[in-house]
Amino acid sequence: MPAGVFKETYEADMAFIRYPIHKAALIAAIIALLAAPAVLDRYYLSLATTALIFWVAVMGLNITVGLAGQISLAHAALMGVGAYTVAHAALKLGLNAVLAVPLAGITAMAISVLLSLPSFKLKEYYLAMASLAAQLLLEYAFSRIDPDQYTPVPPEAKVLAGVDLNNPVNLYYFTALVAVLMAVIAANIARSTYGRAMKAVRDNDVAASIVGVDVPLTKALAFAIGGFYAGVAGGLYAIYSVGIGWEAFTLIVSIELLGMVLVGGPGRVVWGSLLGVLTLRTGWTLLESQLTPLLSALGMTAYASAFKYIVLGAVITATIILEPEGLIAVLRRVKEYFRLWPYSY
């Protein structure tokens, strides 16, 4: 018996699935994804669906911010671009909403590339503020095109080839399919030469250009990919929702998305993002539905939402301070601990 798993070729060493445990985990995950509708009731299924949608969005932001180091506070607005693209394509052009999702990705990507222009010159806080400005200007634009704060995707546009996405189970499977595909793509990009170029730009862009990275192109690429993800997520959201309004894509949502990246694990595109979404969104929703009755019982119902802000904000800040690499690093440490168990250092 070999004492461990050794790799014979670099190809094998670089493969996605390197160890039997990876394979096992993957199979378990797929089964869980497939079986969810059978296990979960309608409410939890819709929670799962939104979690998947936000996972897509956060993966995109994680590529822009975590991998390439280009701070963006306009991600929610880009989701909005995607959502409005789908809604208007369905309403005005009569396009099928599912078919409009790639279009949503591309539209948001185009806008995101525009937003990347400041990044050629700006860094850090200045860049963050430029994106914040873009976010607020886009919000204004949304409020002009959607003054009723309500743009629906007609239910009949959500049926493609006999599959009716108005049905929550179908919608869940569709979302899961898209999300997993996007996750695989994100993982591949992160480990490819494009991912390395982005990391180099993040660490030191002048040096990156000297070693042969086309810095503006790489930044634009990072924004483009991030925008595409945001657009797709927004498009999915438009299908999920009975109607979108611009309040779904405000600055506070951008802050939350950034929080998810930083809490989950910046630069850990796939699993870090998922962890961020599960903690800050799904986790909170579940907690809130327990917390609200509890607080009401204590006569503090008016504080329930105030607590939301306090708890989520504290989680974001504390994680950033205590765990620079995000919760995923905590998980890794736990894993490491058990791998070495019973021999802890």
Place this chain on the structure above:
Amino acid sequence: MPPLLSVANAEIMYHPYILVIKNLSLKVEEGTITCILGPNGAGKSTLLKAISGVIKYERGRVTRGSINYRGDDITNRDPDEIAKMGIIYVMEGRRIFRELTVKENLDAVAYVTGSGPDEVKAVLDYFPRLKERLEERAGNLSGGEQQMLAIALALLHKPRLLLLDEPSLGLAPKIVSLLYSTIRQLHDEEGITILLAEQNARKALEISDYGYVMENGKIVMEGPADVLREDKDIKEFYLGMGRGRTSYRNVKWYRRKKRWV
């Protein structure tokens, strides 16, 4: 008379558990120049940071043993307190405030020392070049000038013990010579005790009275400078003189295996 500074059985760690210095003891006598030699990563800077308290800013601390200065225990104190007691650490890599002008650099430190204009002028007298460039942003100074400024800032404190960390790093030979003669001069004229960490063993041993050799966080050798200068191993590994000087050109043909450890 007790030594000016003594480090006794110190163990120094960075967060979370990076043990860099193990059970190290060393003494610096008042009025001497003492040098610490050692390869990269031996822990020279770590030691100086621990003495000056700056190590706190890198999440490090002395976990065992003690550091004594003129009879006071200064282990793990705050750097500004230690500075007030007369120990100033001139960090590696010319740590000056690059975005401030030379004058603002001096002002910033004078804020804490409370030096008057005369005292500032007195310090600048050692570094005539700086006087001409008071309004220049420090980041635009040449490397030598930056190192001079770094020392000048330290001098505003009228230190008793100056910790110099690789002052010659990345400097041209001429500047190195100038710098070392200035250090010598400071020692002679101001009576400042100096603890010097260096890679440039030749220069360091030239001006030192006493030397320590550090490797892997431990002192592996110590002695008066003139003794060390003649030591066979020091000659070979630190001064690059085996039997006569070994040329770098022949580097391929030998691969020395040394280690006192």
Place this chain on the structure above:
Amino acid sequence: GRGSEETAGEEEVITINVGLLVDETGPTSDVGIGYARGAEAAFKYFNEKGIYTKDGVRVEINYIKRDYAYNPTQAEEFYREFRDRYNVIAVIGWGTADTEKLSDQVARDKIVYISASYSAKLVVKPYNFFPAPDYSTQACAGLAWLREEYGGGKIALAYDSKVAYSRSPIPAIKEASKILGLEVVGDFDLPLRASEADAERVAREIKAAGADFVWCGNTISSCSLLARALAKVGADVVMLVNVWGFDERSPDLVGEEAYGMVAGISPFIYPVFASGIEGFNVIYEAAELAGIPREEVTLRFVQGFVNVWLLVKAIESVTSEDLLSRGGEALKEILESQTFDFGGITAAPVKFQPGFHVPYKDVYIVMLAEDGSLVLEGKYSAPKGIDCARVTIERG
């Protein structure tokens, strides 16, 4: 969930779930908190007092409150929770954007939705109800008051053109002005989040336009800033404010200089004029039960209370069997077939036509007098020749 039956002692009790969607932390929370308190007090009060169906079965309402911070997307999330997790048969809602957004969905889900948005677009939605005229009808009634009190003149419309609530009555106002002989001198964009400088700029523009009247369609913050600014720039106008832009706090907010210039519309009578109105006995009793002092019973509290009250009245008119088997659908039928009286709190008794839910067409006008007190000008009705709600539905 719906229909869960239990026996408490000897009495049979039906528990039904009702969602309560409020804004206590969002941009409209300055009025939303009062509304939420009113609604909660009503739930507690009626549960305590006992709600009995037509056939005498006791109903316990289990309300699930969620604060959606005026974010329609969040509202949808909570609506899903109400529907999928708690199987509610009715929702007490809040804002215009979210109510309009959910209106088709609630019809599909057959859930009665009583909200605080009096948007005209909702009156044709089968499952949406509110015990007041829609904003357009209210505004028209307000214009009728202006006409009657001051004669004709020029009117300026100040509102936030990107907020559904503010925009809602504008088409009707423009149409009704023609009939009443008022001249609209322009639309002035006043952000819901106006700064004082914004308000002053708009005030100067209004003054320059030579307006005699101003319609303010926003909420209390920007409307009171506008009133203050109008006084500062010395505009000689009367400002008529939509229901959410004027209440008991207005005297403080607009400042002395604006006294005598501002009037507010309300479909419900203000608590300051409560004496002699029997419906208020119920409200005060409920407030007492909830431990809320009388002075905190505000117009907003009343609005929340009455919405729940309407639901309770509907439940009381339905049979237990209907309630259990058809839930929201049964309530809808009752709401569309009966007249509900709130003891003089609403400007008129509530009677919904099937397919067109404008329960009455009267409003109260409350004036902020020169001495800073609130004066009830009286009850006014929308002009006869025009159906303001329809105008908005067709044009909006």
Place this chain on the structure above:
Amino acid sequence: MSLEEWSNLVFQGILLGVLYSLVAMGYNIVYRVNKSINFAVPQVVLLAAYVSLIVAVAVGSFIAAIIAAVLVSIAVSMALERTVARPLLGRPPVALIGATLGVFYALKGVVLIVGGSRVATIPIDIDYYEVGPLDIATNDVISLAGALPVFASVVILHRKTRFGAAMRAVAEDAEGAAAYGLPVKRLMLAGWALAGLVGGLGSILLAIKTQVSPELEYFAIRALAASLIAGLDSLGGVIVGGIALGLAEQIGSKILDPYLPGIGRDIAFLVLLIVLFVRPYGLFGSERIERV
């Protein structure tokens, strides 16, 4: 449009700008001592405003309200230094941005509990005066009189004193500053406290000028735009940046409103984007020396 209308527009723009500058200065002071932006400022401003409202109503004294606002702002600011900024020393900007945004979020909750997003006015008597074509109210006078001396003293403190140099030194390299014996912790705390003071004052002046309401939060976000328009490390420039912004907002709204209704509050960000395209470090900011 009449001269009167224009002159009042400009006057109000300047007044607004002065208040922008005051809040913006809070950002810049923190930047100069910590190389970070405190994104939590908008909520601190709001919190201070609500507390001062509560105090004003309870005590009935206007001075007490000012003191309360300033004290709250200073206290929160110092607490943030201790709990957030200090542990994050040496971490990249994205960490600071994220952490202070987290605080923004958390403080929003605190503000909701304290203020309940009420809309109210600080009870003071307001009189109106006519000076030439200008309509001036008591609160206009108070904002000007309150802001200008503070500007002057902060600028002098930073520009002309060793204290200012020491603060900047700490901002650039805290560890290096510590090695030279600078009391890093105290300086940072002092810097944040000063920022808190300026912010608190800005908050109460704003409350007097308009209302105490959740909208103050957006005002402070726009002030951040003013701070970047000026350049984060410039103090004197903030006044120009703020006033430029106030004027742009007023005049821009006036001109653009017919075409883009309600663009007013977003003009700040349009201006910001334009400025950053032309001058990446703001109008008066100094470029960072970057070397390889």
Place this chain on the structure above:
Amino acid sequence: MQNSSSVIGEAKVDGVWDTSSLYMKKYGAGERILWTVDVTLSFGGVRALDRVSIVVRKGELLGLIGPNGAGKTSLLNVISGVYKPEKGRVFFKGIDISNLKPHERARLGIARTFQHGEMFHSMTVLETIMLRLHPWHRGSIVEAALWAFRAKRWEVEAREKAEYVIDLLDLHEYRHMPVGALPPGVQKKVDLAAAMVQDPEVILMDEPMAGLSREEKDDIVRAIIEIRETRGTTMVLVEHDLEVVTDICDRVVVMDRGKVIFDGPPHEAVKDEAVITAYIGG
């Protein structure tokens, strides 16, 4: 300025060494690989480079020395394309690369190490090395996203190349460690390994041995000599350790205050009056 200065080989002397013309006289045409003509660069008031013309011959190891602030790093930065000189041109293999972007120059075969050690502190050693192959990557972003076709094949090839230099500089144990966590000596080695993996025609090395001990310097020198022997790579070495320079360089160029003050064999340089005054000291 006279117009003559832009013509290679005809620049006048006037107290400044004009190496391009000197080179023509000394070595004849044809062998040079990289040269600059009259490069001038200022920062604010500081004249970092003042009409610098240097020539690098194919296959040689050129030492570039001079006091601090002489402009050595600036010159490398001009060659790499980070700074745009106000005047002057840079030529590589006969073509004018003055208007190319930094990454385009890297692609042509100019590699570079950095004065301040690690530049990409959060990347692992393997990533840092493979990064340097980015200019030659094959496969579109779509292929990379799918980890298929050309992109996948290229990644494997890149990994092989990276492993080769990891071997050469004995970096095995650090392969998956972030560069920022390594001791400075190892960082310098990684930097050199990374430059080597590009298999460049010219490597520009900015103080690759600064702050290293004698033993570590030996390691770097050993690698340098190894590369030269196996691949014949042309190198420019900026270094303050005169012993290293005199031992291993074929020729040195000495700069002072933005000007070239000496160009010739190392043993002559150390005896040169001007060099001693400006650089070595008495």
